[in-house]
Amino acid sequence: MAASGPSYLDFEQPIHEIEQKIEELETFADSTQLDLGDQIAQLRLLRDDLRRDIQSRLTPWQRVQIARHPGRPVAADYLEGAFTDFVELHGDRTFGDDGAIATGFAKLGERRVLVVAHRKGKTTKDRIACNFGSAHPEGYRKAILKMQLAEKYGLPVITLIDTPGAFPGVGAEERGQAFIIARNLLEMAKLTVPVICTVIGEGGSGGALGIGIGDRMLMLQNAYYSVISPEGCSSILWKTAEKASEAAAILKLTAKDLKRFRIVDEIVPEPVGGAHTDPATAVDTVREALIRTLDELEALETEQRLEMRYAKLRSIGVFLEDGVLEARRVEVGSTAD
Amino acid sequence: MFKRIRFRKKKEMPPGLFLRCPGCANMQYKQDVDERQQVCPECNFHFELSSRERIAHLLDEDSFTEMWGDLAPTDPLNFKAKKAYKDRIEASQAATGLKDACVVGTAELEGKPVAFGCTDPKFMRGSMGSVVGEKITRIIEHATEERLPLIFVSGSGGGARMDEGALSLMQMAKTSAALARMDQAGGLFVSVLTNPTMGGCMASFAALGDITVAEPKALLGFAGPRVIRDTIKADLPEGFQTSEFLLEHGFLDMIVNRGELRAKLAELIGFCVGEDGKIVKKPRRGAG
Numbered sequence: 001m002a003a004s005g006p007s008y009l010d011f012e013q014p015i016h017e018i019e020q021k022i023e024e025l026e027t028f029a030d031s032t033q034l035d036l037g038d039q040i041a042q043l044r045l046l047r048d049d050l051r052r053d054i055q056s057r058l059t060p061w062q063r064v065q066i067a068r069h070p071g072r073p074v075a076a077d078y079l080e081g082a083f084t085d086f087v088e089l090h091g092d093r094t095f096g097d098d099g100a101i102a103t104g105f106a107k108l109g110e111r112r113v114l115v116v117a118h119r120k121g122k123t124t125k126d127r128i129a130c131n132f133g134s135a136h137p138e139g140y141r142k143a144i145l146k147m148q149l150a151e152k153y154g155l156p157v158i159t160l161i162d163t164p165g166a167f168p169g170v171g172a173e174e175r176g177q178a179f180i181i182a183r184n185l186l187e188m189a190k191l192t193v194p195v196i197c198t199v200i201g202e203g204g205s206g207g208a209l210g211i212g213i214g215d216r217m218l219m220l221q222n223a224y225y226s227v228i229s230p231e232g233c234s235s236i237l238w239k240t241a242e243k244a245s246e247a248a249a250i251l252k253l254t255a256k257d258l259k260r261f262r263i264v265d266e267i268v269p270e271p272v273g274g275a276h277t278d279p280a281t282a283v284d285t286v287r288e289a290l291i292r293t294l295d296e297l298e299a300l301e302t303e304q305r306l307e308m309r310y311a312k313l314r315s316i317g318v319f320l321e322d323g324v325l326e327a328r329r330v331e332v333g334s335t336a337d
Numbered sequence: 338m339f340k341r342i343r344f345r346k347k348k349e350m351p352p353g354l355f356l357r358c359p360g361c362a363n364m365q366y367k368q369d370v371d372e373r374q375q376v377c378p379e380c381n382f383h384f385e386l387s388s389r390e391r392i393a394h395l396l397d398e399d400s401f402t403e404m405w406g407d408l409a410p411t412d413p414l415n416f417k418a419k420k421a422y423k424d425r426i427e428a429s430q431a432a433t434g435l436k437d438a439c440v441v442g443t444a445e446l447e448g449k450p451v452a453f454g455c456t457d458p459k460f461m462r463g464s465m466g467s468v469v470g471e472k473i474t475r476i477i478e479h480a481t482e483e484r485l486p487l488i489f490v491s492g493s494g495g496g497a498r499m500d501e502g503a504l505s506l507m508q509m510a511k512t513s514a515a516l517a518r519m520d521q522a523g524g525l526f527v528s529v530l531t532n533p534t535m536g537g538c539m540a541s542f543a544a545l546g547d548i549t550v551a552e553p554k555a556l557l558g559f560a561g562p563r564v565i566r567d568t569i570k571a572d573l574p575e576g577f578q579t580s581e582f583l584l585e586h587g588f589l590d591m592i593v594n595r596g597e598l599r600a601k602l603a604e605l606i607g608f609c610v611g612e613d614g615k616i617v618k619k620p621r622r623g624a625g
């Protein structure tokens with residue numbers, strides 16, 4: 001994790017205060033040789049209760065903040081913790097090597113797979129090198145080239161989605177951002193190997209979807225996936241980015257919402273308080289979910305799996321036909337969170 | 338002062354007789370513009386066409402048969418800001434006479450059978466929600482089954498429609514997956530890009546033509562110019578994100594004037610279909 005120590009979101013302040021208290025008592029106990037074990041244990045219980053309480057009342061905007069938390073596990077943590085033997089493959093063979101998307105071979109348990117992941121970086125220097133996870137066309141072109149390599153050798157593809165969005169810049173437009181993302185959607189739909197997409201943090205619009213077509217879609221409990229950033233939505237609706245919190249609520253961008261819309265197949269639970277409170281456990285839970293999902297997918301005949309992939313995409317949408325609501329497409333009622 | 342200027346303007350130009358061209362910023366006789374399929378006689382600026390006008394100008398007379406015209410939007414997110422999505426839909430429906438921003442069906446183009454669709458820039462800026470995505474997907478599937486060439490004219494400045502959230506985003510995936518199947522079946526998709534086509538529409542079906550043509554001087558791109566300016570904090574180059582810019586960077590096959598579009602599309606289709614005017618069936622070779 002970042003060397004500067006944990007950082008706290010505003011709604012985590014009460015937890016911060018208890019943790020400071022715990023630290024004080026520990027230092028005090030050390031220096032005076034007093035046994036304060038009971039008091040410390042009690043404070044820890046109090047902290048965990050508080051975390052659970054905060055977790056149960058998180059607003060969509062607070063989840064967006066958790067999804068962007070500087071201590072949240074990013075691609076590098078998953079490549080180290082969920083996979084082994086990662087061998088990075090560089091370059092799009094046309095323009096360059098985009099730091100915002102990492103691609104390469106890896107092992108997931110016993111299996112050989114290909115990983116495609118938005119990369120955000122962990123230090124300021126890293127983050128700049130990765131353009132904060134905002135890819136250019138060459139990043140998406142690299143991604144599809146490596147996925148087609150996986151297709152050739154029959155390796156399942158695992159994508160990890162974590163981007164504020166595809167980069168909006170002059171070079172990106174000159175090199176056909178829209179055309180390259182569109183091409184990825186079409187080519188990913190054609191892959192015959194199993195493809196699992198997981199939103200681990202930010203699912204920023206077309207930039208997320210550009211590596212987001214597959215047989216299964218997993219989403220971490222506090223991740224978000226949206227057609228537009230809350231800030232962007234706020235500036236369109238209210239001509240100011242200040243109302244991002246209201247925008248986050250009306251966009252219905254949480255994992256629970258996406259599950260209800262049948263876009264996401266499975267919500268991967270995070271440690272209480274969010275993945276940043278216990279990155280190792282978060283990474284491990286994702287690893288288990290990926291292995292289990294891959295087991296399920298590999299048990300299917302390829303033709304059957306491809307039909308299911310198409311049928312799922314085909315069924316997304318809510319509209320009226322002959323005045324009748326096509327509501328069977330949306331699961332009514334709540335999902336376990 | 339302000340009032341007096343407005344009064345004078347009104348007096349000089351009775352409403353409906355003139356319109357201001359966004360291309361050359363000059364006033365043009367509406368009748369001249371009307372006679373040239375809504376193209377400015379002075380600077381060749383192509384005004385936005387409603388779906389009705391597009392069908393009238395591009396397809397053979399009375400050849401268009403609409404399909405799935407009753408598909409109508411609903412409000413799955415219960416989306417309410419200053420204005421409710423429900424009310425905005427109703428206002429657009431009343432203004433255009435359409436249920437949503439897309440019209441699809443079958444038609445003939447210089448006697449050649451085609452599947453046809455267009456987005457209507459006058460209905461919520463041609464943006465794509467569930468209905469638009471569903472209709473595009475259905476016409477792609479229909480064209481694939483019937484071995485018809487597909488012409489789709491995009492005028493979608495609104496991109497993926499915000500008011501339907503991630504459901505709109507996933508219409509990009511749905512339409513592209515349908516085009517993947519069409520591609521594998523040997524289909525022909527001619528994508529016609531018109532002013533403006535941006536965001537989620539440009540980054541999905543509109544960019545996936547086997548042949549891609551654009552009307553002149555259209556604004557075409559992924560991110561909106563304002564968003565880019567705010568991000569890079571610099572002015573954008575002259576002609577940025579226009580048809581001409583895209584042609585120069587290799588993303589278009591050609592730019593075609595509106596008046597020549599019907600003949601050019603018919604000519605292009607003629608090179609790709611069989612003698613019966615339909616897509617030639619190919620034996621499947623692998624999954625690619």
Ligand SMILES: [Zn+2]
Pocket residue numbers: 358359360361362363377378379380381382
């Ligand atoms: Zn003009």
